[in-house]
Amino acid sequence: MKRQLIPERNPGPRTPQQLRWLSHREWSAWLQLLGTITLLPAALDSQLQREAGMSHFEFAVMVVLSRQPGRSLQLKDLAVVANGSLSRLSHVISRLEQQGWVRRTRGIKGRATNAELTNKGYQKVMAAGPIHFQEVRRLVFDVLTPDEVTALEHVSARLNVGLLDGISLGTLVRRTRQRSTRRSS
Amino acid sequence: MKRQLIPERNPGPRTPQQLRWLSHREWSAWLQLLGTITLLPAALDSQLQREAGMSHFEFAVMVVLSRQPGRSLQLKDLAVVANGSLSRLSHVISRLEQQGWVRRTRGIKGRATNAELTNKGYQKVMAAGPIHFQEVRRLVFDVLTPDEVTALEHVSARLNVGLLDGISLGTLVRRTRQRSTRRSS
DNA sequence: GGGAATAAGTTGACGCTTCAACTTCTTATC
DNA sequence: GATAAGAAGTTGAAGCGTCAACTTATTCCC
Numbered sequence: 001m002k003r004q005l006i007p008e009r010n011p012g013p014r015t016p017q018q019l020r021w022l023s024h025r026e027w028s029a030w031l032q033l034l035g036t037i038t039l040l041p042a043a044l045d046s047q048l049q050r051e052a053g054m055s056h057f058e059f060a061v062m063v064v065l066s067r068q069p070g071r072s073l074q075l076k077d078l079a080v081v082a083n084g085s086l087s088r089l090s091h092v093i094s095r096l097e098q099q100g101w102v103r104r105t106r107g108i109k110g111r112a113t114n115a116e117l118t119n120k121g122y123q124k125v126m127a128a129g130p131i132h133f134q135e136v137r138r139l140v141f142d143v144l145t146p147d148e149v150t151a152l153e154h155v156s157a158r159l160n161v162g163l164l165d166g167i168s169l170g171t172l173v174r175r176t177r178q179r180s181t182r183r184s185s
Numbered sequence: 186m187k188r189q190l191i192p193e194r195n196p197g198p199r200t201p202q203q204l205r206w207l208s209h210r211e212w213s214a215w216l217q218l219l220g221t222i223t224l225l226p227a228a229l230d231s232q233l234q235r236e237a238g239m240s241h242f243e244f245a246v247m248v249v250l251s252r253q254p255g256r257s258l259q260l261k262d263l264a265v266v267a268n269g270s271l272s273r274l275s276h277v278i279s280r281l282e283q284q285g286w287v288r289r290t291r292g293i294k295g296r297a298t299n300a301e302l303t304n305k306g307y308q309k310v311m312a313a314g315p316i317h318f319q320e321v322r323r324l325v326f327d328v329l330t331p332d333e334v335t336a337l338e339h340v341s342a343r344l345n346v347g348l349l350d351g352i353s354l355g356t357l358v359r360r361t362r363q364r365s366t367r368r369s370s
Numbered sequence: 371g372g373g374a375a376t377a378a379g380t381t382g383a384c385g386c387t388t389c390a391a392c393t394t395c396t397t398a399t400c
Numbered sequence: 401g402a403t404a405a406g407a408a409g410t411t412g413a414a415g416c417g418t419c420a421a422c423t424t425a426t427t428c429c430c
Contacts, residue, residue, distance in 0.1 A: 019315045026326055029334050032341035033325070034245070037222045038268040039348040046418090055386080060219070076408060083223040088387060090410060095386090111395045111408050130204045140218070141211055143347050144340065149214050151336040155329065156217035162328050163224040231388090240416080261378060273417055275380055280416090296378050296425045 040139065047135045052128035057084060058092055059132060062101065062125040065117040072116035074107050096121065225324065232320045237313035242269060243277055244317060247286065247310040250302040257301035259292055281306065 022030055044056045052059070060082050065071050073081075079089045093115050096102035101121030105114045117125070141149060207215055229241045237244070245267050250256050258266075264274045278300050281287035286306030290299045302310070326334065 021314050021318050022321070022326075026322075026334070029338035029341075030321065030325075032338045032345060035268060035345040035348070036341040037226050039345065041222050041226070043348055049418095057386090074408090083220060085388075086409065087389080087411090091386075094410090109396095113409065129206050133206050136207070136215065137211075139347055140215075140344065141207075143343055148336075148340050148343070149211070151333075152340045153214035153217045155333050155337045155340075156214075156221040158328055158333070159325065160217060160220040160224065162324055163221070163228055234388095242416095259378090270418075271379065272381090272419080276417075279380090294426095298379065 043139060044132075044135070048128070048132055051131050052124075054124075054128065057082065057088075058096060059125065059128060061089070061092060061096070061115075062117060062121055063129070065102070065115060066122055066125050070116070071122065072105065072114045074112050074114050076112075078115055101125075228324060229317075229320070233313065233317055236316050237309075239309075239313065240277075242267065242273075243281060244310065244313060246274070246277060246281070246300075247302060247306055248314070250287070250300060251307055251310050255301070256307065257290065257299045259297050259299050261297075263300055286310075 021027075041056070048054055048056050048059055054062075061078065061084075064078060064081050065073060075089055075093070076086060079086045082089065084092075093102055093104065096115075097104060099121075101118055101124055103116050103118055105116050106112070107114045144152065206212075226241065233239055233241050233244055239247075246263065246269075249263060249266050250258060260274055260278070261271060264271045267274065269277075278287055278289065281300075282289060284306075286303055286309055288301050288303055290301050291297070292299045329337065
């Protein structure tokens, strides 16, 4: 298991190659990608907030639950599927509980806690779904040809592989090896 | 395990076309795209925060300024280029000013305010760039083939068209036509 | 030329996410 | 079976973004 999360901190000698920015070609692709990953989440969030009174992350959490047997899932797994940290999820579940959309239940195994979608929550997410996905279609699927959708899925899938075992798992799962080697001076 | 795209109980009257969720094909593409637009910004932000002590948005703002003649740009334009709202930008510029990386200057035209990158800020962003883009390469460009990069750029560009004149411009530029027919109090 | 409407920025409050510290429970090891 | 290590969750504080309200400057327009 190679966790090269921390690249060589090279305070000293630098090889010219490592000081590069992006090539011309990369730069223009990067600008477009940056636009999408910045604007799309903002658009989704604000639309859902306006029309359904929930954040996109809350929606995603409830959708996942709604498709689960028993409409229930352990928090640690829910966090991974919803692409969020456990801490973030815990806060969100608390809010959803206050809305009466989700309920915490004790899992059987160990210290497990499950989140379970209530009927009220189920109604809510079923009502929000069509409204939200209409917007998703407008912003994404209506804009692209079927071939482009395929290409997008392919490219995203490849990116996600690296994202999942690199940085973001570091967020989802605590880096237990993180020695707090404070700089002793 | 069946995929219940359509809920079994449907509250209220339903017009079939409008209540659709996503098709099977769309759904799988959507999951991948969602992963990318969720994980990639998080990865970028946390890496830049750790290694350069700034957010990705701050970095983007300073990069834009560094490439501008006079290393200076009016806030309203800077907001658009950096994909952020004017309010967000104003807050960020204030923070950057406190770091001594940016300075506000009065523009010539109208009520214009310019942001100008200081020397210190220039040094900072020039130092951060290579570190950051090394990570970008690791997460994006090293993972994809040149063809995939091209496809990604193409698809992102098409998505951005819709994003820019749809929702997000509503964020960047206030909807002035929004008559706030406030209830007279 | 004097208001009204608009454009450009700023500000403060509120809500959400992150981070680090903490609690509990489970498992390994002797 | 006791103690240590790790896994799963929770919590509070701090920082950032959004939203609405506000301030100033500019333009329109009879």
